[in-house]
Amino acid sequence: MTDFTTWDILRNLLLAARWTVLLSLVSFIGGSLVGVALLFARIGKSGGGRAFVKAYVEIFQGTPLLMQLFLTFFGLGLFGIDVPAWLAAGLALILWSAAFLTEIWRGCVESVAKGQWEASSSLGMGYLQQMRWVILPQALRVAVPPTVGFSVQVVKGTALTSIIGFVELSKAGTMVTNATFEPFTVYGFVALIYFCLCWPLSKSSQILERKLNVAHRNH
Amino acid sequence: MSLIEITEVKKRFGDNEVLKGINIDVAPGEVIAIIGKSGSGKSTLLRCINGLETIDEGSISVAGAQLLPDELHLKALRLKVGMIFQGFNLFPHLTAGRNVMLSQMVVKKTPKAEAEGMAKKMLERVGLAHKFDAYPDQLSGGQQQRVAIARALAMQPIALLCDEITSALDPELVNEVLSVVKELASEGMTLLMVTHEMRFARDVCSRVVFMHQGRVHEIGPPEKVFANPATPELKQFLGVIH
Amino acid sequence: MNYAFDFGWLFDYWPVLVKGILITVELTLVGGILGVSLGIACAWARALGPRWLGAIVATYVELIRNTPFLIQLFFIFFGLPALGVRMGELEAANLAMVINLGAYGCEIIRAGIQATPRGQFEAGASLGMSRIQTFWYVVLVPALQRIWPALSSQIVIVMLGSAAVSQIAAEDLTFAANFIQSRSFRAFESYFVATLIYLALAIGLRQLLRGLGWTIFPRRAAR
Numbered sequence: 001m002t003d004f005t006t007w008d009i010l011r012n013l014l015l016a017a018r019w020t021v022l023l024s025l026v027s028f029i030g031g032s033l034v035g036v037a038l039l040f041a042r043i044g045k046s047g048g049g050r051a052f053v054k055a056y057v058e059i060f061q062g063t064p065l066l067m068q069l070f071l072t073f074f075g076l077g078l079f080g081i082d083v084p085a086w087l088a089a090g091l092a093l094i095l096w097s098a099a100f101l102t103e104i105w106r107g108c109v110e111s112v113a114k115g116q117w118e119a120s121s122s123l124g125m126g127y128l129q130q131m132r133w134v135i136l137p138q139a140l141r142v143a144v145p146p147t148v149g150f151s152v153q154v155v156k157g158t159a160l161t162s163i164i165g166f167v168e169l170s171k172a173g174t175m176v177t178n179a180t181f182e183p184f185t186v187y188g189f190v191a192l193i194y195f196c197l198c199w200p201l202s203k204s205s206q207i208l209e210r211k212l213n214v215a216h217r218n219h
Numbered sequence: 220m221s222l223i224e225i226t227e228v229k230k231r232f233g234d235n236e237v238l239k240g241i242n243i244d245v246a247p248g249e250v251i252a253i254i255g256k257s258g259s260g261k262s263t264l265l266r267c268i269n270g271l272e273t274i275d276e277g278s279i280s281v282a283g284a285q286l287l288p289d290e291l292h293l294k295a296l297r298l299k300v301g302m303i304f305q306g307f308n309l310f311p312h313l314t315a316g317r318n319v320m321l322s323q324m325v326v327k328k329t330p331k332a333e334a335e336g337m338a339k340k341m342l343e344r345v346g347l348a349h350k351f352d353a354y355p356d357q358l359s360g361g362q363q364q365r366v367a368i369a370r371a372l373a374m375q376p377i378a379l380l381c382d383e384i385t386s387a388l389d390p391e392l393v394n395e396v397l398s399v400v401k402e403l404a405s406e407g408m409t410l411l412m413v414t415h416e417m418r419f420a421r422d423v424c425s426r427v428v429f430m431h432q433g434r435v436h437e438i439g440p441p442e443k444v445f446a447n448p449a450t451p452e453l454k455q456f457l458g459v460i461h
Numbered sequence: 462m463n464y465a466f467d468f469g470w471l472f473d474y475w476p477v478l479v480k481g482i483l484i485t486v487e488l489t490l491v492g493g494i495l496g497v498s499l500g501i502a503c504a505w506a507r508a509l510g511p512r513w514l515g516a517i518v519a520t521y522v523e524l525i526r527n528t529p530f531l532i533q534l535f536f537i538f539f540g541l542p543a544l545g546v547r548m549g550e551l552e553a554a555n556l557a558m559v560i561n562l563g564a565y566g567c568e569i570i571r572a573g574i575q576a577t578p579r580g581q582f583e584a585g586a587s588l589g590m591s592r593i594q595t596f597w598y599v600v601l602v603p604a605l606q607r608i609w610p611a612l613s614s615q616i617v618i619v620m621l622g623s624a625a626v627s628q629i630a631a632e633d634l635t636f637a638a639n640f641i642q643s644r645s646f647r648a649f650e651s652y653f654v655a656t657l658i659y660l661a662l663a664i665g666l667r668q669l670l671r672g673l674g675w676t677i678f679p680r681r682a683a684r
Contacts, residue, residue: 067635077648119310124297124374138311162531170532184541187535187539191533
């Protein structure tokens with residue numbers, strides 16, 4: 001019935017995993033850019049901007065990523081465009097990542113001691129100067145471990161794009177299963193590949209975090 | 220002419236009126252100690268003078284210019300008045316030297332070489348020239364506070380506000396900071412300090428302000444305030460302290 | 462954009478939605494309770510248990526936290542029957558959620574246990590309690606209290622993640638939305654309504670967990 005060797009299965013999955021990696025990169029980088037913009041609105045002085053970002057984060061963190069994918073996919077379709085799955089997948093994941101990254105980074109900015117704001121104020125610095133020279137450099141150091149940690153969520157999040165028809169690792173897993181009728185082996189391999197992508201990121205996030213905590217200073 | 224004029228200043232936090240009409244005039248070169256129990260409003264007054272808190276009523280003017288709560292006026296004020304904090308508040312990601320250079324370069328747009336020269340000079344003035352490249356967490360509390368003083372001095376202020384600058388220090392480190400302040404005073408710097416160091420207040424200050432429940436309860440030269448307290452509150456306060 | 466929104470189908474299909482909501486709630490409830498229990502057991506094993514058990518649990522935690530929930534679900538539902546382990550959609554969905562929350566919960570709770578002051582263990586021992594008694598009576602509740610906000614967020618994340626169980630035909634809220642859109646041809650509106658319901662569920666669950674925290678931990682623990 002089947003003329004697939006184990007190597008055939010693995011090769012097909014690895015080929016599809018390239019799309020998982022690409023989509024993860026696009027989502028993470030795009031999400032970071034949008035996230036930075038949202039961050040500045042969130043910690044800025046405009047009440048409207050802050051309220052908007054708060055609501056944005058609430059919505060994206062309070063609803064399933066799968067629903068966001070569906071709404072993006074069918075929502076773009078309402079404009080009469082024939083929406084390719086990769087576009088909806090990329091867009092939804094960028095917006096979703098941005099919400100989480102903004103929230104992570106806001107925590108980091110707020111973790112900078114209040115005295116830092118006061119000291120830099122008393123030296124005559126304006127808001128932007130304080131941000132640029134005093135607050136962000138400190139927040140950035142704290143931000144690295146959780147940001148790397150979140151990249152794991154992005155990689156795993158891309159699995160859901162298979163449901164709107166983007167052919168990446170998970171979708172390939174389903175397709176190969178349908179051809180081989182070996183779900184145990186195929187999904188085992190799929191999980192293994194995801195693990196190989198995610199584990200190094202998780203581990204480095206942990207190591208970075210420990211370094212930050214133990215050394216207390218790493219200039 | 221007064222350097223700092225504080226007129227009928229009131230400050231509320233919600234329903235709680237912390238400052239209930241403060242009047243103090245500070246002449247150039249004066250060294251003023253503000254004493255009183257915690258909660259008497261002494262730190263709040265200092266923070267108002269630096270614009271860290273906005274006042275609800277009254278006025279504060281420094282060298283003839285009114286303190287107004289917009290960024291432009293605040294910046295002008297803060298170039299004239301430096302502030303030292305209880306918790307040092309050095310920038311932990313910068314070396315001592317960089318701490319002193321940063322605001323010169325960013326706020327005053329001083330060229331780097333010049334700022335560096337100034338930083339070396341100021342660190343030398345507080346006895347820490349050799350710590351130029353040390354990071355704050357490599358310094359003792361007393362050293363950190365001296366760097367903070369150098370950082371404020373580098374902006375060439377006409378007055379310094381010191382908010383309990385020795386309260387977070389281990390007892391053996393208090394003197395190294397106070398002797399720096401003493402030297403500044405002898406060089407003619409105008410100083411307003413909230414302090415618990417009564418001996419220092421008596422020896423160095425030109426006037427002592429005793430605050431009680433949001434008001435200036437007594438004010439006068441240290442000989443008078445310490446030797447002849449006029450009110451039972453000050454008597455009690457000094458009794459508790461001694 | 463020439464599109465007229467139409468929510469008229471809600472009138473015909475609301476029973477389907479209600480059924481979906483109930484299943485999502487049931488999955489969350491079972492997943493939440495059993496998942497946190499598993500998390501506590503695993504956290505004990507990793508923080509205080511025998512070495513070999515800690516190593517096994519660590520492997521489990523790393524495997525789960527570094528693979529997508531969807532694949533865990535597929536592996537359980539489609540893969541395990543190859544080993545003769547067969548179960549229905551709901552059982553598979555429940556199992557996947559428990560295993561998933563168990564792994565995340567383990568790490569969160571372990572952090573709470575590790576933040577316990579050493580003196581607490583010593584006090585327990587000095588009173589003649591066994592290690593397990595000390596854990597159960599002295600360490601666990603303050604540890605849970607310490608990490609309750611993080612654990613609550615994780616439970617909400619697992620609830621939202623449960624949308625994926627529609628892919629093995631467990632008839633949850635997402636499944637209901639899929640069903641309705643295939644009948645009414647109103648895809649955007651169906652998913653929009655389902656999304657709003659998820660948002661309400663998430664907000665409600667968060668409130669519920671906060672209230673639960675106040676009930677379980679009436680006093681502030683020493684930090």
